[in-house]
Amino acid sequence: MENFKPLKQIKASDAVAQQLRAAIFDGTYRAGDKLPSERELIESFQVSRTVVREAIKGLEASGLVQIKQGATGGAFVKLLTFERLSGVCRDLFFVGRLSFKEICEARLIVEPQIARMAALNCDEMYSKALSDADLHESDTLEYPETVVLRQKVHCLLADMCGNRFLAAISKSLLQLVGEINEVLDTDTDLIHPIGLHKEIVDAVIANDQDKAEQAMRNHLTEFLGILQKIEQDFRENERTLI
């Protein structure tokens, strides 16, 4: 009969976090700005330091702020980037809620479209950057750098497509594949030799959308196919070892 609603006792630290979030979202604090110091927040919210600290810790963990220590320290609002999305993908994968196959499938759906959009948007500056990246793909550097080089074309295309969400997805998956590759200990030069991107780059520079899309599809089909095979073997070996 009575129509009372159960009042949800929200934790003080969450309430503080929520208000700070809101302040960040509505632009009160922009990227790079410093949130008030702990002492000030204590004053404003009239809570203990524990509460303030836990609230900020939460914001840090969810990637909204970065905490710096020292005289000029404090909680600084971070520029939200795809890094966070990337982190989520990594977590999902490592918890086993995401298979390598699924990642490959997703790339195979998203990246050809990205290549298409990139072909549409390609201007002179991008053309130069692309051929540059394609050219220096073979530069010999220390280990982690070579991978970056090899991924450069994909990253550029992602940036060129004009859609930050798709770009973020693409880069996240790219990075994840890179990390997995590292675990598998594959020889990059062997499975992803130089020059594989040439066809794609040419098509994009020529503003040929259809060709760009198809070239990317071909490239991924081949490359990811090989990788999946390797990954499968790896799993089987791992199983026999256990």
Place this chain on the structure above:
Amino acid sequence: MENFKPLKQIKASDAVAQQLRAAIFDGTYRAGDKLPSERELIESFQVSRTVVREAIKGLEASGLVQIKQGATGGAFVKLLTFERLSGVCRDLFFVGRLSFKEICEARLIVEPQIARMAALNCDEMYSKALSDADLHESDTLEYPETVVLRQKVHCLLADMCGNRFLAAISKSLLQLVGEINEVLDTDTDLIHPIGLHKEIVDAVIANDQDKAEQAMRNHLTEFLGILQKIEQDFRENERTLI
């Protein structure tokens, strides 16, 4: 000359969080399991309660655990779901790092492929669920429920596609569009009348991949087109109000 390495002073709370993360990832604690209580963690790590609590708070904020109070309380490992991805998308959007147009574009790329994959995988059980959802779309319920009903077909297709990553993306965007819709205060019945999914559902049930893909593309093109128009108007009005 000297070959000293800068020692990175990692915060105790971060170190604890990192170890707990690792334990979750390597399967020591699975979804639903309870992490040791604060007291126990204090003992294990030999740190103060503050440190332990901040570490756990971080895990909670990044969606890895859920904290419950009370006699049987503690930090329980959460089943990682698309919720987290969804949260990231929401944040990015509300901070303005993601435009409505980009979201629509992404849906337009991903969902037709999902429909195609769903058509491939559709068996009797899914068929029944689909036609069921399509049928009850018009059930009149309280506000938030109607939206869920209207989204049901999209969700089902996402689940059917067999790729959890794509499903997660699709659901995240779907949910986000729903929330934006709420802000825009649109009349669901007006812009998304009953029966719009019929063609898609029929094609999927008939295992007709091409048709399913095309039907989804048509549906989204139309629906999202209308929404984008509304959203644009909203922005302009908002600007004049300020």
Place this chain on the structure above:
DNA sequence: TAAAGGTCATATGTCATACGTTTAATATAT
């Protein structure tokens, strides 16, 4: 005078202790 080192102020990081709150299980009273 410029570079190295010292001092200080400030902000975050950690510790220890006490008490409050929530929740489930158990005991008790009616």
Place this chain on the structure above:
DNA sequence: ATATATTAAACGTATGACATATGACCTTTA
């Protein structure tokens, strides 16, 4: 047997003290 009260375990909050990091400024010295 039902309703109520008690208890215990776990998290939540408050507070004060001390540790550590870091930039700014001052001081010494070559």
